[in-house]
Amino acid sequence: MNEPVDKTFIQRQAATIGMQLWQVPADAAPVSQPLEGGEHVDLVVVGAGIMGLSTALQAARRGLSVRVIEAQEIGRGASGLNGGQVIPGLKYDPDWLIEHFGEQRGKRLIAFAAGTADSVFDLIRTERLNVSHARNGWIQAAHTDTALRAAEKRAQQWSARGVNASILSPGEIAAKTGALGYIGGWFDRRAGVIDPLAYTLELGRIAAEAGARIAVNERVTRLTRHAGAWRVETAGGRSLVAKTVVAAANAYSDGLIPGLARTIVPLHSFQIATAPLPPSIASSILPGGQAVSDSRRILIYFRKSPDGRLMLGGRGRMSLPRSAADWAHLERAMTRLFPALEGVAIERRWFGRVAITPDHLPHLHEPQDGLIAAVGCQGRGVGLMTSLGARIAEYAATRDPAALPFPVSPIRPIPFHRFRRVGVAAAIAWYRALDALER
CATH class of the missing domain: 3.50.50.60 (FAD/NAD(P)-binding domain)
Structure with missing residues (x-):
């Protein structure tokens, strides 16, 4: 049935x-x-x-x-x-894939996962798709020493396979994101953002x-x-x-x-977007246009939109939303990361269903x-x-x-x-x- x-x-x-x-x-x-x-x-x-x-x-x-x-x-x-983040790779690092799937299958999986962002941006370019996009990379931001060590390990493994990746210092991640609370992270230049x-x-x-x-x-x-x-x-x-x-x-x-x-x-991913940011604020938040996901157990991800809004998302309630209050946890996360956005209007709220295995x-x-x-x-x-x-x-x-x-x-x-x-x-x-x- x-x-x-x-x-x-x-x-x-x-x-x-x-x-x-x-x-x-x-x-x-x-x-x-x-x-x-x-x-x-x-x-x-x-x-x-x-x-x-x-x-x-x-x-x-x-x-x-x-x-x-x-x-x-x-x-x-x-x-x-x-959220329109185009992130290559899988949840697991290359060495784990080889250990888990064996040398032959693991290497095939690594090669496949390494090229997933290429498939999107190549398609947009070759087919001349009418899709707003930017390929300025993705940052996985670390908020603890443990998370930073994991990011360093991931960056090392991908770098050893020819990927243009690097570790960000506290000063570098603060400059690239404009956010508070991160002590470093890794920067994967293969990634980018699109209008999904x-x-x-x-x-x-x-x-x-x-x-x-x-x-x-x-x-x-x-x-x-x-x-x-x-x-x-x-x-x-x-x-x-x-x-x-x-x-x-x-x-x-x-x-x-x-x-x-x-x-x-099935889980619900909730998202919010601000009004277009004033120039005085916009210049310090994601000035390079990267996408960001962080290392929290219930992660937060964010990016800028083509018209200068900050879009931020994360897990929402398991049941269906009933009012704007169901997105309040994202608004709190936004002002924790970006105190200057206190009082900036939230003009968009939406959600979708995602599948976790x-x-x-x-x-x-x-x-x-x-x-x-x-x-x-x-x-x-x-x-x-x-x-x-x-x-x-x-x-x-x-x-x-x-x-x-x-x-x-x-x-x-x-x-x-x-x-x-x-x-x-x-x-x-x-x-x-x-x-x-x-x-």
């Missing part, structure tokens, strides 16, 4: 869409082509986020016939609502131009395997047949694939032949899912397992998943209290 659509979440999320910071490209045109019923295609992609659209784009360019089916509008999920909504919409445009047919506001409700193909049915009563199906809903996964939604913990790695699954699913971005979704989509498209076209950077694993639901969110909420509250003691 499929789990019911979370209509309350969709409605509450839609109410915040108009409050977000990101922009629809001025020349954006509708790309939707409604389902006709009875279609036969090589590939159906369920979900029109970054990974789904990247998969569709690259599969269409490989000559596959492609249908994308999206339950909402393009950009309504986390792909269009995230514009990027997702532009991916939809070029995927459609490549031949992928996209249907929006159409929810897939059932997948059945028959005679070597997949029958895909929707809530609107339409159906089509595909050789391969890619489930690309990530944090919005429901009961379409049995057990998949129970392999992740227990081991903090992306997971690839193929529970039946020709049914592929990917979940778990771990805060690096823009670059990771752009790159992963291209690899999944290659796999769909060639069936070569070497195309996939991560090993395909069985679907293993988290034990007592129903209670996991309660435990995570308690852990977040505890970690936030510990973070407060380490200011």
